[in-house]
Amino acid sequence: MYQSPSSHRIDPNTGEMSGASGRYEKRLNQLAGIYGDEEAFAAASARDGERVVYYVHEKRPQQERGDLIFGTTFMEPGRIGDEFFMTRGHIHACANRPETYYGESGNGVMLLENPEGETQVLEIAPRELVYVPPMWIHRSVNTGTTPLVMSFCYPSDSGQDYEIIARSGGMAKRIVARGNGWAAVDNESYRPRSAEEIARVKASIA
Template sequence: MPMRAATPVAEPALLQVDAVTGLFTGRSERYEKHLADLEGIYRDTAAFQTALQADSGEPVYWVESSTPEQGRGALTIGLSVLKPGRIGDEFAMTRGHLHAQAEFAELYFGIAGSGVMLLESIDGQSRAVPITPGVAVHVPGGWVHRSVNVGGDKLVTLFAYATEAGQDYGIIERAGGMQQLVVADGDGWTTRPNPDHGGYVA
């Protein structure tokens, strides 16, 4: 009986991270977010408009990622780089998301800078986990999450998730923002409730 031909396997990928420049050698795609793209995620709309008028037009954060294979079991590995800053008393942040297939988890590993992983579950739990170089944060399935830069330098994190997980970027907007805000508190940071949050609907 003839043997069935083996399915070709993907080539192993070599990925190099440059924490200083925030670049990812070996990436397959990149997307950038500019300040104008983030309208509506900060509560202080007047402060946002003031910042927008003074904006240089450069990206405020970007993601470089590598997905060398597709299909069941594939892994997306990426580098997220978030510049420092504040809009009103809120620190610079990413849009945040829940995975489109909400049961999928994600791993973040701190490369440079000082940040907070803001995590909120669909059933109303909330966590604010500091992330710094050498710190890994496991985001379980069912948790909405976003990165917040609470330091003075770029926040650089490495992440990995199952490619098939996908992302739902609209869940936070539909909820009126995340349940907690990460805001300045003297020389540090704290969280406070977001009065606009109306609960998550996946």
């Protein structure tokens, strides 16, 4: 009847989490379409396509409403052209579900966008917690020279919609290298969402 309590140790250097029930990874050749410089991506993928860009350890006690999914993300440093390594990004399939990210090591940013295209960029660093409110698309980006490790937590019935980004030609902003830091620049391929798609997102609450 009762779920067993548990504790989990996170290694801030590797992202390993004890007691994880699942692990998945994304290799460079699985991330086609998310970077703006397609020629640079094709060259990098041909040269080093099996390179693991990021991996996730997670714990899913239950899939039922009322529980939590939690875990860690480990992302390597790197760039495709001027654009930093990043996750695919998503909005929750039940769009009114929030998420938190806590910086364990490294430096990066969380790129956030609401369905209407408003953008915010929040920095992630050790002992920095980022709150992603309901209804926000989000993608993490490693802007540093060392791995970015974060822990995360979100409601177990959230689900993920990755295609909302692809349907708009990417997110409205791209995070690129500028001098010794980073900048958020306009994505020239971005297509604003229609009123119908925005309405579908807002209707996907449960």
